[in-house]
Amino acid sequence: MGPGSTFSDMEIRVLESLRLLLWPTAFRNQVRSEGSESGLCKCGSTQTATHLLLVPQDCTIHSLALRSISKGRHSDGVRELSICILKLDTWKVATMEHVEDPEARLEGVRSAISRARGRRVLSMQSECHNGSNGPQHWKPDGVLGRLVNGKISLLLIDVTFAADDKLAIEDEVLKYWKDNRPPETPVWPPLATDFFDDGGRITNKGMASLPADLQDRARRLSVFHPARYAKRYDPLAKALRSDTSIKWSHKPEVVTIAIGVAGWIPDYTYKGLKRIFNDPKELCEATRALRIVAQSHAVKAWRAFRDDK
Numbered sequence: 001m002g003p004g005s006t007f008s009d010m011e012i013r014v015l016e017s018l019r020l021l022l023w024p025t026a027f028r029n030q031v032r033s034e035g036s037e038s039g040l041c042k043c044g045s046t047q048t049a050t051h052l053l054l055v056p057q058d059c060t061i062h063s064l065a066l067r068s069i070s071k072g073r074h075s076d077g078v079r080e081l082s083i084c085i086l087k088l089d090t091w092k093v094a095t096m097e098h099v100e101d102p103e104a105r106l107e108g109v110r111s112a113i114s115r116a117r118g119r120r121v122l123s124m125q126s127e128c129h130n131g132s133n134g135p136q137h138w139k140p141d142g143v144l145g146r147l148v149n150g151k152i153s154l155l156l157i158d159v160t161f162a163a164d165d166k167l168a169i170e171d172e173v174l175k176y177w178k179d180n181r182p183p184e185t186p187v188w189p190p191l192a193t194d195f196f197d198d199g200g201r202i203t204n205k206g207m208a209s210l211p212a213d214l215q216d217r218a219r220r221l222s223v224f225h226p227a228r229y230a231k232r233y234d235p236l237a238k239a240l241r242s243d244t245s246i247k248w249s250h251k252p253e254v255v256t257i258a259i260g261v262a263g264w265i266p267d268y269t270y271k272g273l274k275r276i277f278n279d280p281k282e283l284c285e286a287t288r289a290l291r292i293v294a295q296s297h298a299v300k301a302w303r304a305f306r307d308d309k
Contacts, residue, residue: 007295014302015295018262023049023302050163052305053261053298065304070161073297077159077259078141080289084282085144091155091276096142106145108246109154113138116239124231126198137232140254144276151249155275156237157257158229161294164260169217170224171266176214191230192254200228226256226268263294 007015017023026047030039041047043061055066079098085091092103094110102110116122120133127134142157177189187193195206200223207215237252255272259265265287277283 007299011299014299015263018049018298018302021049023052023305025049025052050165050261053301054161054163063304063308066301066308069297069301069304072300073161073261073293074159076297077161077257077290077293080293081157081159081257081286082142084286084289085142085276088277088282090278091144091146094143094145094154095139096144096157103145105147106143106152109143109145109152109240112240112243112246113143113236115243116236119239121239122235124198124235138236140229140233140236146249148249151247153248153250154240154252156233156252156254157272157276158233158254159257159259160225160229161259161261162225164262164264166221167225167258167260167264167266167269169221170226170258171268172214173210173218173224174226174268176210189226191224191227192234196224196227196231198231200224200231202227225258229256230254257290259290259294261294262298263291265291 005012021028026037026041027039028048030037039046041051043055043059045051052066054070055062057067057071059067075097078096082093082096082098085093085096086099092106093099094102094106095113096102117136117138120136122136122138123134124137140156141159142155144155144157146153174189181188190196190206195203195209197203202218202221202224207218210218233254237254240246240252241248253275255275256268257272258269270287273283273286277286
């Protein structure tokens, strides 16, 4: 929303009521009834607006329209980000969903990914059982390359939409770690370390590094999104770094672009986007496009929720 908004007056009211926690959910009704109502959705979960915006595809008790929100939102988010990236003179697309004509000069990167897949070295250790290889994580939402004097820098991009309040907690944790970095620590923040398991959940060691009040909030996180994707694509980053056919300017990095389902963008996402979009105007265009994707699908979810009762 803002100058030039294409949302109707009704849609703006829907989005403002979402921001003010005024959607008529079962949880809100429970609060207003002082506990006399259950607060539960018909699927058994606590029915908050965030729950309705993140209904899983396999939750078949809900309508197909509501279950399709997450998949459609992710696809639209990647598409809008790719449109912004394709306008750049700096970063070029090696691979990305919705991009049919990737940068020819990055064919060496695509070949290196194929070789790593062939060697079956792109699984996380926890997914390998009894000597067998687990699933290969070779296809992030985008692989971007920047070529300078024949050398390549590479970003492995993954886009995700999540609960706005949970992303705010992730920001808190990352800021605490940044402000309290141990001396002479080579890897910080410790996203791809034993502070997290391979699913991106904070381990006891990671939790012990936080003060008590932040631990209480961090326990609300079922997954820590920057760590989830850092872990998932660490084997790919390592395989690419070790490929001697490529001259690296900087080591490949994993960048998580997380957006709140109500449109909030955490600081770590802004920092990731700034890695791609150096120009403030380009950065503003990209963040606005991603926010509009979240808001547009929030309106779709409202309509699906209204029809799903």
